[in-house]
Amino acid sequence: MHRRVAIIGGGAAAAALLGELLERQPPQALHLDWYTGGGTPARGVAYGTRSDRHLLNVRAASMGMFAGKPQGFLDFLQREDPAIAGTDFLPRRRYGDYLEAEVARALALGKAQGHDVQIVPFAADAVVPEVDGVTVFRNEEGRRVDAAVLALGALPPQPLAGVSAAALGSGRYVVDPWPLLAAPPAAAPDHVAVIGLGLTAVDVLLELAARWPGTRFTAISRHGRLPEPHLRAAALPSGDSAELIEAMQDAPEVRRWLHLLREAIAQEEDWRSVIDSLRPHTPALWATLSIEQRARFQRHARWAWERARHRMPPPVHESLAALERAGRLHRLRGHLQDADVDADSLRLTLRPYGGGTPQVLQAGLVVQSAGMDFDVTRTPHPLMRQLVVNRHVLPDPLGLGCQATPQGRLLHEGGTWPRLFAIGSLLRGTLWESTAMPEIRQQARAVADQLLAG
Template sequence: MHRRVAIIGGGAAAAALLGELLERRPPHPLHLDWYTGGGALARGVAYATRSDHHLLNVRAASMGMFAGKPQGFLDFMQREDPSVAGTDFLPRRCYGDYLEAEVARAMALGKVHGHDVQVVPFAADAVVPEADGVTVFRGEETRRVDAAVLAIGTLPPQPLAGVDAEALASGRYVVDPWPLLAAPPAVAPAHVAVIGLGLTAVDVLLELAARWPDTRFTAISRHGLLPEPHLRTTALPSGDSAELIEAMLDAPDVHRWLRLLREAIAQEEDWRSVIDSLRPHIPALWAELPMEQRTRFQRHARWAWERVRHRMPPPVHASLAALERDGRLRRLRGHLQAADVDGDGLRLELRPHGGGALQVLQAGLAVQSVGMDFDVARTPHPLMRQLVVNRHVLPDPLGLGCQATPHGRLLHEGGVWPRLFAIGSLLRGTLWESTAMPEIRQQARAVADQLLAE
């Protein structure tokens, strides 16, 4: 059993692991060093928003923090408001409140059990793993621990190629939308370009459209399509998905998988039930795909999978449809080629999807919202750069986090680190689905089991 453990990261994934450990009663007390990075404790980026426009993309009944209590969030909300239903899509700020409450409860329980938790309100500067332990560096202080877990959440976004340095320096091209959404300028631009059309872009559009009622928006993406909406009620498969999963495992080929999915969807009342039935099997399916097929999926099918797998709540879909009907939102298919300062605004050059002459778009502000960055080999994140440069971890070949075992142990050139783990986004290349709470809580339990095993 590892008695002293460092948890590195201050968001929901780290909170889930902390809770799993503090609820246990091992033979010896635990000493936990929690490097939170100084942000909003437990909330991270996803749940730090206070906007009522930003809703959870998963129904309340499925958002529990612990694997053993999947309805924990629903129970928390119903104590305050019994009218809340398990099928509701609630504001993300409510989930942040729930995480904070669960962390406070776990800390109090851990104290009763004799556990010691040291909250370090800073980021770890460096981590040096060895066979018999891990050393964590923060400033001039070093701490030797029995094991460390990286739960750092999303990597900092980077500007797209072609964005001019002057455009970045001007503040008119925004790479990280969250500080902007928390405190948008008082003077609204007449026209805003949003680069990307995933769930982050949806958050940007909803918040800025509400703050700036006279602003027009142009959203640009490869295919110009928004995420699909959830049904207002849950949809379950009418048949057993075991036959579909078995057929996919027998033929790990992206083109064949797409054909099998189309055939399964044709037998259902709604396609969402088929997509949702795959969720528990995604890690096993992804593990069977050869690297060539993973590359093909990334290039040709990832965009389609993301928009049907990571869907938006019906009220969000309705709000965006209203913006389009009112002429405030238009969508373009294309790729950003360049962004330069032009007078008081920006000049954006777009390459239409499929080729053709460049299009020029003028905007007072451009907000990059292309989704999460997983590429540890190119990230400016200081800790991940240190781990990669010193070859303590191996970047995933497709830029999807770090190479790891399915149970979260990180790999290096000599094999598997026995005492260095990861949960959440860093396991994207190993598990594929690794960023939503239903998956993260399972990872937290699995890592806690390994940390506490004799």
């Protein structure tokens, strides 16, 4: 049993692990150091928003913090309002409230049972793993622990290639949208360009369109398509898709998989049931793909999978459709070639999808919302840079976090670290589906099992 454990990260993944450890009532007292990195512990970036326009893209009944209590979030809400249904898509701030309440409950339980939990409201500066333990540094002070878990969440976004230093220095090109959404300037620009069309871009468009009712928006992405919407009524996957899963495992090749999926979808009333039936099997299926096939998926199929798998709540879909009907939102297909200052605006040069003459666009503000960054070799995150530079971890060859076992143990050039773990986004390359709460809570349980088994 590892009694002294460092949990590094301040978001939902770290909170889920903390809760799992303290809920178990282990036979010996635990000493937990939780490096939250500042901000409100448990909320992180994902659930730090206070806007009611930012909705969960998973129904309330599936968002419990613990693997053993998947309806925990719904139970929390219904204590205040019994009218809330498990099929509802609720504001993310309410999920942040739930996480905070669960952490407070876990801390109180831990204290009553004699566990020592130190909440460190700073980031860890360095981590040095060894076979028999891990040393975690804050400033120049090191603290030796039996094991450490990296639960860092999203890595800091970086400017896209082609964005000039002048554009970044002007303040008109926003790399991280969340500070902007928390406190948009009062002076509204006439035209805003949003780079990306995933769920983060959806949040940006909804919030800024409501704050700035006279502003026009242009959203730019490779295919110019928004995420698909959920059905209004919840629907269970039809059958267990055993035949489809077996066929995919027998032929781990992306082109063959796409053919099998099209065949399966043709036999269903709605394609969503097929996609949802794959969710429990995704890590095992991903593990069958070679590096070459994973790279092919990244190039050719990832965009389609993401918009089908990570869907919008129906009210969000309707709000965006209303913006388009009103002429306030226009979508373009293309890639950002460069962005530079042009008088009191930014000039964007877009390369059309499939080739053609570049298009020039002027915008008073550009918001980059191109999705989560998983590339630990390029990240400015100080701790990940230290781990990569010192070769304590191995980057995923496709820029999808770190190499690890399916159980979350991180790898290095000599093998597997016995006492350094990760959960959440750093396991993207190992498990593929590794950023949503239903997957993260399973990872938290698995890592807690290993920590307490020692």
